[in-house]
Amino acid sequence: MKKINVAILGLGTVGRGVYQILQEDAEKIAHKEHLQIFIKKVLSRSYHLDIPEEQKTANIEEIVNDPDIDIVIEVMGGLEPAKTYVLRALAAGKTVVSANKQMIANFWPELEEAAKKSGAGFYFEASVGGGIPILRAIDDSLQANTMRSIFAIINGTTNYILTKMTAEGLDYAEALRGAQALGYAEADPTADVEGYDAMYKLSILASKAFHARLPIEHVYREGISRITKQDIQYAADFGRVIKLLAIAKRRGDDVELRVHPTMIPLSHPLANVLDSFNAILMNGSAVGDVMFYGQGAGSLPTASAVLSDVIYAAHVEKPRYATFENRMGFVSPILHFEQNWVCPFYIRLTLLNVPGALAQVTKQMGDCGISILSAIQKDAREDEATIVFQTYPAEEQALQRAVAGFQEMQVVKEVGAVIRMED
């Protein structure tokens, strides 16, 4: 039976899950996988678990210089010291398994080069979709496909907030407080609610799926903090729900990458992905639509993905690396990152109750080349009215021009919301 020694960097939520599974299920894993995994060191600032003294260390040198340690599991999160530690481990020839989307999205080329240089493996299934086995499916199960598109719910916090707003008619602020109280959202929720976390994950996921490096700089990003319960109600009136989607599309060398609130029909496979669940819907040239659904975060689900990498790496003779079509870090000569995507839009305006107001607004849309599918007056008061538009598919830039025009009109009191739609 093969034996390996691992070191765990970080003992937060995920680290504790990894430790727990290796403690409780070591025998089962050994039996099924013919593999014994021993925890040699755990690096942490503090230890909330009952851990043998000889496993504890605060010094990365004790790990990278220990020839018995085969695999380093980085579950600290954040950029530093995680990146320095991972580079040190890779340079020492140790395979690294990481769940750190922020680090990987930002420094993938550098990390992968370091792995290649020493021949170490570098795996990060847990960085996207928590427990959902999506990255290995792309690598080892969908190889015969040219992937065309990704539509993904890959942030559990925002999906939880939007689910609560939808099911219980809550305001964003109320739903956020509820998520914070339950530990689904951080005290400073910015990384989740403004879409940074989803942006990191989309960059990693789409790079793998499209076999091209797609840096975060090219991901359009918009969060959910301006979504109102009115917009969710109006979406329901159209048979739609609002989800924070991470979207990637590729046609030839044209790529579009975007994270934003999106109205999708109730019949969409992602519409019923509720609470903190994640799901990734991809379309491939051979397989067609394929979707993966599961817990996108949490201690044991994320540890499931981390340990899947550890076990996989232990069986692999010779690691393989990403076969990007464009060179590491250099993307611009080859790919065109499309910013002017085409989709239908939902627009909510508050107009003054004066003759010709609607005519001015609709003329502006027509002048910008935007066709209107429906215009519905939702809420008429004495001096103003709320109008909700659905457009036919229109160019993003045309829409932005129209909105800029609205903002200069006397009759437009407020551009309440502009939300992209997908079918």
Add this chain to the structure above:
Amino acid sequence: MKKINVAILGLGTVGRGVYQILQEDAEKIAHKEHLQIFIKKVLSRSYHLDIPEEQKTANIEEIVNDPDIDIVIEVMGGLEPAKTYVLRALAAGKTVVSANKQMIANFWPELEEAAKKSGAGFYFEASVGGGIPILRAIDDSLQANTMRSIFAIINGTTNYILTKMTAEGLDYAEALRGAQALGYAEADPTADVEGYDAMYKLSILASKAFHARLPIEHVYREGISRITKQDIQYAADFGRVIKLLAIAKRRGDDVELRVHPTMIPLSHPLANVLDSFNAILMNGSAVGDVMFYGQGAGSLPTASAVLSDVIYAAHVEKPRYATFENRMGFVSPILHFEQNWVCPFYIRLTLLNVPGALAQVTKQMGDCGISILSAIQKDAREDEATIVFQTYPAEEQALQRAVAGFQEMQVVKEVGAVIRMED
């Protein structure tokens, strides 16, 4: 760049898909995978494709005796001659990739032994869930989990028929004819509609997931041919849909395996799996609920899974085999196959309109230890009435006793339906 030669056995729907992808996308696959795949031979009785003469053969000996052929792709289906050909290829040390659920479900131990003996690989991702990458996910992505349960829609034909019955209020016979006209159902639909196909797949899938050989003899099987549009309507009244589910549950050494029509709530993740799509929902000790969704059949989706095995096998240095806890072919000393599962039931009875009829029926249920959640009179005519019951969770055998009792009662004109429920 690595080069491999393959032979394709069978040029039906799946074989043509494999041939097409290897023709059209060879360059893309070579680029991404550093692997060139050449088709050396295609064995078929007839050739509907334009295939070079030197690739054609009707003689398996030309394939198994050709030292240049590395991988044999068996996409003929059926037991013979597929099994003989596969055993010949494995004996000759050639890795075999197969989509043949019937052959694998029936002869897995023998096939795997043959592979082990010669050191050949044996892969069959396409045998379950068509294009959905489920078997490799179990092997390579969910290794840290003890799998607890599987709920799966793994027969596209029956899901298509039930979807049409539900959406359009069709009778079973009408929906079947429509499926046959579209090529979704065979002229003789027995293998699909009576649950044999799902039974083969469940045996393979659950064996992989539970790391134990679970032969088809232990799978309870019931098809959809007796489902009526009334039952679908009554299910809708309860907020439920009827799906043909393949269910496997394991607790310790207790296993239950069953394929039957099942009423599930509209909010269930499988409720919105429509038309010919498949989906597999599993629960693991670490990952929790995880679901895989996609095309369960069809030329290119199934070929996607076949080629994923071919490419995977080409990269693997040394094949691994199923690590079943019980010995090949011998299951009874270790596992207990539970036939007396517990679930809520839906029962539709036609009762004569005589005083005390309902009392007799409900007393019978009480005597059998079955508690009634609801009893609703659906359709009352002058001399008879339809009553629909939902029970609390009850033992299968108690239910069977109750039904046997109904059938001897004067007041029961007909036991119209007994359908199991899951939440």
